[in-house]
Amino acid sequence: MQQRSADAPEAVRHRRQSERPRGLAARAGRWLKAWSWLNLRLASSSQEWLRRHFTPAGQGVLAATFAAGLFGLDTRLTAAHQAFAFGLVLLGVAWLGTLVPLAKLRSHRRPPSRAAVGAPCRYKVEVANTGGRIARGLTLHERLPDPRPSRAAFVDTRAPVEATLNPFERLLGYPRWEWLIRQTRRAEAPAPVQLPDLAPGSVAELTLALTPTRRGWLTLDALVLGRVDPLGLMRRERVVAASARCLVLPKRYPTPQLRPPGRRRLQPGGIEQTSSVGDSREFIGLRDYLPGDSPRHIHWAAWARCGEPVVKEYRDEFFSRQALVLDTCPAAGADPVRFETAVSAAASLIAPLGEQPNGPDGLLDLLLYAEGTRVLTAGRGLMSTAAMLEVLACVEPQPAAAFTHLAETVSSRAARQSACLCVLLHWDDARRGLVARLRRSGLAVTVLVVNEQGEQDDPAAAGGAFIAVDARDPAPALARLSPDWSLHGAHRAA
Structure with a gap:
C-alpha cells in the first residue's frame, strides 16, 4: 500500500505531462481558427466596401490602376506609370461625380407579413420626390442582414464538408466560412431597381422582389437609394427607409389531398374541451x-x-382527430439539412390534413417539442393551419434527449386520436418504441423517416406504412402518399 501511495503522485505527473501537449495543440488550433476568421472577416469587409462604392467597371479600373502603380515604380524601365496616372484621373473624376447630392426622396415600403422559402416575395414601394429638382438616374434596392459568422461560431462550428478536406484547407477555414454564410443568409440579394425620372412633387410606385432562403424572421436592414457617377465607375448610396421584417414560412412540397384513416373517437368534453378546461359535452x-x-x-x-x-x-361527442407528430430532436452532429427537411415535410402535410379532415368537426393536432412539449390543435373555432405554419417557421432543433418527453405526450393522447402521421429524424430504438405503442393502441400509424443518402432503415419494424424521405429531395416521397394515407410503392409491415 505504501509503495502504491508513493507511486500515485508520479503516475499523476506523467499523465499530466501526456495531456499537456494535447491541450496546447487544442489551444493552438483555436488560435489559428481565430486568425483565419480575422483574415476572412477583413477580406469580406473590403469586398463589401468595394461593392457598395464601386461598380464592376470601377473595380476593374481600380485593380488595373493598383497593378500599374506596382509595375511602374521605376519610370525609366516601363511606361506603366502612365496607365497609373490615367487610372487615378478616371477615379478622381468619378469621385467628384459622387459628391453631387442625391435628390430628396421619401419612400414607404409595404413588405408582406408572410413569405415562403424558395418562393419570390414581391412587395410595393412608394417613392415621392419632395425636393425642388428632377430626380434622374437613381436606383433602389434592399440591404439584407450581414450573413458573416461571428468569431465564436467560426471557431466552434465544424462544417460537414471539412471531413473531405486536407489539413491545410481546414486550417485556412474558407470552406467553413462559405458554409456558415450559406447557413446564415436568409434571402438572395435582390438586384437594384431603376427609378423613373421623378419631377418635383411626383410619386412613383415600384415593385421589389426577393427570394427567402431560410425560414424564420427575415429582417430587411434598410431601403437604399443609389446613383452611379457619369463615368459609371463609382456609386453613392443613402438609406431612405428604416428596417422592416416579415415571417418566412417553411418550404412546402406538393402533396395529395388526404383522407386520414381510423374511426371516430370519444372526445371527453367535446370540441370546446380542446381549447378550455372543464367538462363541456x-x-x-x-x-x-x-x-x-x-x-x-x-x-x-x-x-x-x-x-x-x-x-x-x-x-358524449365522437369525431375524427388526427395527430401529426414532428420530431424536433436531431442527434448530436446531425446535418442541419435533415432537420429543415423534416420541418418542410410537416408543413407540407398541415394544409391537406387541416382542411376539415373527415367532416367539419374533424381536428388536427400538431405535436412537437420546442422548449417543452407543445400540442397545437386546428379545427372549428380553434387554431388555423396558417398559425401552425407560423409556429413551424420559428422552431429550432432541440436536445436529443428531449424526444422522450415528446414520446410520452404522444402516447398519453393515443386514446383520443383517430390516426397518426409521424415525421421522424431517425429510426432508432426510442422511435421504434413510440410507433409500436401507438400501433398497440389501435391507431393507424404512418411513418416518414428523413434520412441521408445511403442510410438503410428497416420498414418491417415500423408496424405500419413506412417510407424513407430523402433529406435532399423530399418531394418524391411526399408525392407517394395516397389519399387514404397508404403509400404508393411504400413498404408495408407484415
Whole structure:
C-alpha cells in the first residue's frame, strides 16, 4: 500500500505531462481558427466596401490602376506609370461625380407579413420626390442582414464538408466560412431597381422582389437609394427607409389531398374541451331531475318556471382527430439539412390534413417539442393551419434527449386520436418504441423517416406504412402518399 501511495503522485505527473501537449495543440488550433476568421472577416469587409462604392467597371479600373502603380515604380524601365496616372484621373473624376447630392426622396415600403422559402416575395414601394429638382438616374434596392459568422461560431462550428478536406484547407477555414454564410443568409440579394425620372412633387410606385432562403424572421436592414457617377465607375448610396421584417414560412412540397384513416373517437368534453378546461359535452335538451344528478347541471330558469327541478342533458361527442407528430430532436452532429427537411415535410402535410379532415368537426393536432412539449390543435373555432405554419417557421432543433418527453405526450393522447402521421429524424430504438405503442393502441400509424443518402432503415419494424424521405429531395416521397394515407410503392409491415 505504501509503495502504491508513493507511486500515485508520479503516475499523476506523467499523465499530466501526456495531456499537456494535447491541450496546447487544442489551444493552438483555436488560435489559428481565430486568425483565419480575422483574415476572412477583413477580406469580406473590403469586398463589401468595394461593392457598395464601386461598380464592376470601377473595380476593374481600380485593380488595373493598383497593378500599374506596382509595375511602374521605376519610370525609366516601363511606361506603366502612365496607365497609373490615367487610372487615378478616371477615379478622381468619378469621385467628384459622387459628391453631387442625391435628390430628396421619401419612400414607404409595404413588405408582406408572410413569405415562403424558395418562393419570390414581391412587395410595393412608394417613392415621392419632395425636393425642388428632377430626380434622374437613381436606383433602389434592399440591404439584407450581414450573413458573416461571428468569431465564436467560426471557431466552434465544424462544417460537414471539412471531413473531405486536407489539413491545410481546414486550417485556412474558407470552406467553413462559405458554409456558415450559406447557413446564415436568409434571402438572395435582390438586384437594384431603376427609378423613373421623378419631377418635383411626383410619386412613383415600384415593385421589389426577393427570394427567402431560410425560414424564420427575415429582417430587411434598410431601403437604399443609389446613383452611379457619369463615368459609371463609382456609386453613392443613402438609406431612405428604416428596417422592416416579415415571417418566412417553411418550404412546402406538393402533396395529395388526404383522407386520414381510423374511426371516430370519444372526445371527453367535446370540441370546446380542446381549447378550455372543464367538462363541456354537447348540450341536447332538458329533463326532470333524477337522484344522483350533479347540482351543476340544474337549469335554474326552467325550475323557476315549472316549479320542479330540471337538469340539462348532455351526450358524449365522437369525431375524427388526427395527430401529426414532428420530431424536433436531431442527434448530436446531425446535418442541419435533415432537420429543415423534416420541418418542410410537416408543413407540407398541415394544409391537406387541416382542411376539415373527415367532416367539419374533424381536428388536427400538431405535436412537437420546442422548449417543452407543445400540442397545437386546428379545427372549428380553434387554431388555423396558417398559425401552425407560423409556429413551424420559428422552431429550432432541440436536445436529443428531449424526444422522450415528446414520446410520452404522444402516447398519453393515443386514446383520443383517430390516426397518426409521424415525421421522424431517425429510426432508432426510442422511435421504434413510440410507433409500436401507438400501433398497440389501435391507431393507424404512418411513418416518414428523413434520412441521408445511403442510410438503410428497416420498414418491417415500423408496424405500419413506412417510407424513407430523402433529406435532399423530399418531394418524391411526399408525392407517394395516397389519399387514404397508404403509400404508393411504400413498404408495408407484415
